[in-house]
Amino acid sequence: MASPIRQYEAMFLLNAGYASGSWDAARSEVEHILHRANAEILHLRKWEERRLAYPVQGHKRGAYVLCFFRCEGDKVAGIERDVRLSDNLLRVLILQADHLTLKDMENMTPQPPFVDEHDFRHSRRGGGRPGGRDSPRGHEPRAEPEAPAEPDQRAAREDTHAAPQPAAPAGATAAVGEK
Numbered sequence: 001m002a003s004p005i006r007q008y009e010a011m012f013l014l015n016a017g018y019a020s021g022s023w024d025a026a027r028s029e030v031e032h033i034l035h036r037a038n039a040e041i042l043h044l045r046k047w048e049e050r051r052l053a054y055p056v057q058g059h060k061r062g063a064y065v066l067c068f069f070r071c072e073g074d075k076v077a078g079i080e081r082d083v084r085l086s087d088n089l090l091r092v093l094i095l096q097a098d099h100l101t102l103k104d105m106e107n108m109t110p111q112p113p114f115v116d117e118h119d120f121r122h123s124r125r126g127g128g129r130p131g132g133r134d135s136p137r138g139h140e141p142r143a144e145p146e147a148p149a150e151p152d153q154r155a156a157r158e159d160t161h162a163a164p165q166p167a168a169p170a171g172a173t174a175a176v177g178e179k
Helices: 016-021 023-036 073-085 102-107 117-122 151-160
Strands: 005-015 040-056 059-072 089-096
Touching: 005 016, 005 023, 005 040, 005 073, 016 023, 016 040, 016 059, 023 040, 023 059, 023 073, 023 089, 040 102, 059 073, 073 089
Parallel strands: none
Antiparallel strands: 005 059, 005 089, 040 059
16 A cells, blocks of 8 residues: 655755756756656755755765655655765755645745854854854954053062062061161
8 A cells, every 4th residue: 555645845965066066967866866756846946055064975065955746655765765875965854844835835045054152152163252253243353462561560560479578586576667
């Protein structure tokens, strides 16, 4: 017994060099994988290309392809297997999307990446500094370095760090004005 035909949303991650070098070849490879599963493609387009958060199969950049299709539920595992066997397709995420209309699919646009304050504080390059390379607030001016102390202030600071003087013998008192 065949499973019911459902509507799915799939986000494919492609090797960026492959996708940008020949978009038609990349598109036809995604379509080929879907047609092997007897899927009816409703909408397919290149989503965006960006630097990945971490290397995926040795790739630091990736191109995302958003696709909506209909197929039998038991064919989804075959699509995921075909993506794993492909050299140019790095990953796929497939979700049920029965609630979306064709107009909703066409109106979807990429969102700017979300930068969380936690990500900013713990990033390697940002180093927790405001105005770092990954700063969500952009460039912030750095504080001016402290001006060198005046010579007499330097001497006063040196005196506070001088070696302690020996204590006066017990019972000895100094007269006022005497040293």
